[in-house]
Amino acid sequence: MKDALSFESVTKKYGEFTALDNVSLDIKAGEFMTLLGPSGSGKTTMLMTIGGFVEPSAGHVTLDGQRITHLPPENRNFGLVFQGYALFPHLTVWENVFYPLRVRGMRKAEAEPKVRDVLDLIQLSHLAERFPKQLSGGQQQRVALARALVFSPELLLLDEPLSALDRALRKDLQRELKDLHERVGTTFIYVTHDQEEALSMSDRIAILRDGQIEQLGTPSQLYEKPSSIFVANFLGKSNFVPVDDLTVEGGEVRYSVGQDRFRLSRGDMSIPQSGELSLALRPERLTLYANHKDAPENCIAGKVVKVTYFGQLYEAIVSTQAAGDLLVTVDLAQNEPRIGDQVWLGWAIDSGVILAGRPVESDDAYAG
Amino acid sequence: MATDANRQSVEMSRIVAWMTTCFLVLPILIVIPVSFTPKRYLSMPAGDWSLRHYEVLISGGWLSSIGDSLLVAICSALLALAMGTLFAVGHWRLNNGVTRNLRLLLLLPMIVPPIVHAVAFYQAWSILDLLDTYLGLILVHTMKALPFVVLSVTASLVNLDPRLEQASRSLGASSRQTLFYILLPQVRPGMLAGGIFAFITSWDEIIVAIFITSRAVYTLPKRIWDGLFDNVDPAIAALGTIMIIITAIGLLIKDRYEKAQKT
Ligand SMILES: Nc1ncnc2c1ncn2[C@@H]1O[C@H](COP(=O)(O)OP(=O)(O)OP(=O)(O)O)[C@@H](O)[C@H]1O
Ligand SMILES: [Mg+2]
Numbered sequence: 138m139k140d141a142l143s144f145e146s147v148t149k150k151y152g153e154f155t156a157l158d159n160v161s162l163d164i165k166a167g168e169f170m171t172l173l174g175p176s177g178s179g180k181t182t183m184l185m186t187i188g189g190f191v192e193p194s195a196g197h198v199t200l201d202g203q204r205i206t207h208l209p210p211e212n213r214n215f216g217l218v219f220q221g222y223a224l225f226p227h228l229t230v231w232e233n234v235f236y237p238l239r240v241r242g243m244r245k246a247e248a249e250p251k252v253r254d255v256l257d258l259i260q261l262s263h264l265a266e267r268f269p270k271q272l273s274g275g276q277q278q279r280v281a282l283a284r285a286l287v288f289s290p291e292l293l294l295l296d297e298p299l300s301a302l303d304r305a306l307r308k309d310l311q312r313e314l315k316d317l318h319e320r321v322g323t324t325f326i327y328v329t330h331d332q333e334e335a336l337s338m339s340d341r342i343a344i345l346r347d348g349q350i351e352q353l354g355t356p357s358q359l360y361e362k363p364s365s366i367f368v369a370n371f372l373g374k375s376n377f378v379p380v381d382d383l384t385v386e387g388g389e390v391r392y393s394v395g396q397d398r399f400r401l402s403r404g405d406m407s408i409p410q411s412g413e414l415s416l417a418l419r420p421e422r423l424t425l426y427a428n429h430k431d432a433p434e435n436c437i438a439g440k441v442v443k444v445t446y447f448g449q450l451y452e453a454i455v456s457t458q459a460a461g462d463l464l465v466t467v468d469l470a471q472n473e474p475r476i477g478d479q480v481w482l483g484w485a486i487d488s489g490v491i492l493a494g495r496p497v498e499s500d501d502a503y504a505g
Numbered sequence: 506m507a508t509d510a511n512r513q514s515v516e517m518s519r520i521v522a523w524m525t526t527c528f529l530v531l532p533i534l535i536v537i538p539v540s541f542t543p544k545r546y547l548s549m550p551a552g553d554w555s556l557r558h559y560e561v562l563i564s565g566g567w568l569s570s571i572g573d574s575l576l577v578a579i580c581s582a583l584l585a586l587a588m589g590t591l592f593a594v595g596h597w598r599l600n601n602g603v604t605r606n607l608r609l610l611l612l613l614p615m616i617v618p619p620i621v622h623a624v625a626f627y628q629a630w631s632i633l634d635l636l637d638t639y640l641g642l643i644l645v646h647t648m649k650a651l652p653f654v655v656l657s658v659t660a661s662l663v664n665l666d667p668r669l670e671q672a673s674r675s676l677g678a679s680s681r682q683t684l685f686y687i688l689l690p691q692v693r694p695g696m697l698a699g700g701i702f703a704f705i706t707s708w709d710e711i712i713v714a715i716f717i718t719s720r721a722v723y724t725l726p727k728r729i730w731d732g733l734f735d736n737v738d739p740a741i742a743a744l745g746t747i748m749i750i751i752t753a754i755g756l757l758i759k760d761r762y763e764k765a766q767k768t
Contacts, residue, residue, distance in 0.1 A: 188671075189674075189675075190671055190674075209674070210671070210674040210675050211674045211675075211676075211677050211678055212677075213675075214677065215675060216675070216676075217671070217672065217676075219668045219671070219672060221666070221668065223666060223668040223669050223671070223672040224672075225669060225672075225673075225687060226691070227690045227691060236673070236676055236678070236686070237676040237677050237678075239686075240673075240676065240677050240678040240679070240682045240686070241677055284676065285675075288676070288677065294675075
């Protein structure tokens with residue numbers, strides 16, 4: 138696939154503060170690209186740079202190889218859906234959707250079929266004569282989408298379009314958005330700080346941190362092979378076990394936790410070899426065993442200290458001597474863990490990633 | 506009982522509101538009966554009514570003064586409205602040091618005592634040869650009306666979501682299209698209020714008018730003022746009555762308009 142949009146070493150400074158720090162990114166045509174990161178990481182700044190509302194202090198934005206860094210927003214032909222929708226309150230739904238065509242010099246009669254089509258697409262034709270304030274949040278959201286799609290933009294930029302909605306509605310609209318993306322085939326650039334949303338919808342995710350891209354990849358790459366503790370922490374939950382005495386022999390890595398040695402098949406991972414190291418282990422990669430003989434080679438003894446029931450699964454905290462408290466998910470098919478149980482925790486030799494550094498107990502933990 | 510106390514306080518505030526209204530309105534309404542007196546001086550009609558003072562309004566110089574006042578007030582209100590609205594929108598958009606200082610400068614006519622203004626304009630206009638011209642008076646009234654337009658349009662911009670402008674531009678609208686299709690419709694109530702204030706400011710402005718006009722431009726307030734020296738003419742009461750009626754109609758229209766906007 139060809140690149141639709143590229144960031145070439147884009148930096149944006151507000152006075153002394155650097156909101157975007159030398160960001161480079163290639164977005165492919167037709168891709169669903171998500172920008173994910175904590176509050177203040179520069180997501181909106183990046184989106185507004187694409188939209189033409191923020192001018193980079195250095196670097197360039199290109200579209201199909203053409204530099205558009207200084208092109209005014211109205212000449213870019215990008216659809217933009219704002220957080221809070223920004224519908225025009227004095228215009229009806231129909232007029233809101235007609236607006237982009239109107240400013241392009243189209244007359245009402247000419248535009249009618251196009252407007253109808255998009256309103257049908259978002260299933261709001263019956264509300265065409267209403268004003269925005271007479272619509273529910275979800276309906277307003279869909280009007281904003283229709284308005285941004287009606288002029289067949291080359292890109293659709295969405296800034297946390299679902300964050301104002303309640304959870305159930307958000308799930309519905311996530312599915313609709315994904316559907317829409319497949320049907321219209323437009324490149325979507327989607328900003329969110331909701332990691333679940335990002336994982337379930339995106340082709341690729343760029344994780345932003347302090348104005349830089351921390352990691353870029355498909356949802357499963359990011360989830361299974363995070364490149365830093367920050368990413369592992371930000372996407373989903375993770376245990377971090379301090380490890381020492383790391384040795385790499387061919388395709389195999391050996392590491393110690395406390396007195397015990399463990400094995401890890403290396404795959405195509407790059408293993409940091411110096412400094413403090415941690416093993417990141419997802420709670421769902423850990424399994425509880427009652428007896429040592431059932432447990433796999435990588436295992437560690439502990440005691441269940443807390444159990445939380447979540448409907449579709451349990452989460453248990455197991456206290457271990459060598460690795461501290463570890464979070465484990467237990468699905469309902471297994472025996473219910475009980476507080477005080479002496480257990481063995483096992484994980485496969487291809488589970489876990491070795492990351493540089495040790496987690497700090499910071500506000501980054503479990504963000505999003 | 507809490508509800509009783511509540512009802513009492515509601516009653517009390519209603520009474521106070523009505524008393525205030527009477528205090529404000531009754532003295533003004535006095536001019537209505539007075540305008541129908543058959544006598545040649547200001548007095549209450551004692552059972553005998555007459556429209557002679559209304560006839561005087563149609564003849565004499567009154568009509569031409571009403572014309573002058575209307576012309577000056579409409580022109581200066583429109584000018585102030587255009588300039589003030591554009592300034593307020595520009596300030597809202599940029600909101601930097603320059604526009605903030607300019608804004609203070611624009612609001613100055615509200616702070617400077619009218620008499621100081623009048624003397625200053627007299628001096629300036631005599632140099633520019635604008636004394637006793639429509640243009641001269643319209644310019645002054647525009648300046649005096651500008652703060653009202655700027656303030657009321659700024660007030661209706663405060664609640665305006667800045668993203669509407671960004672949305673409009675991202676949808677392909679030029680700055681000018683955004684101004685006319687999105688921003689101005691949003692600030693219409695402020696423009697209406699500002700325009701009415703601007704009109705009234707000019708309509709009853711007298712101090713500067715006395716200084717910089719004499720015969721070629723002869724506005725209504727100035728004619729009334731001059732008339733008061735000769736004799737206290739009940740025609741002034743007739744004029745007052747007409748103006749009250751016009752104002753009441755204007756307020757009714759504005760009220761209707763605002764109600765229609767709300768639904
Ligand atoms: N106009 C501005 N002037 C100064 N600083 C700004 C400006 N706009 C953004 N910033 C700063 O740039 C940083 C990134 O802002 P941005 O809006 O891109 O964050 P974000 O990732 O979208 O966060 P959120 O999830 O809260 O929306 C923030 O620290 C913010 O304070
Ligand atoms: Mg943001």
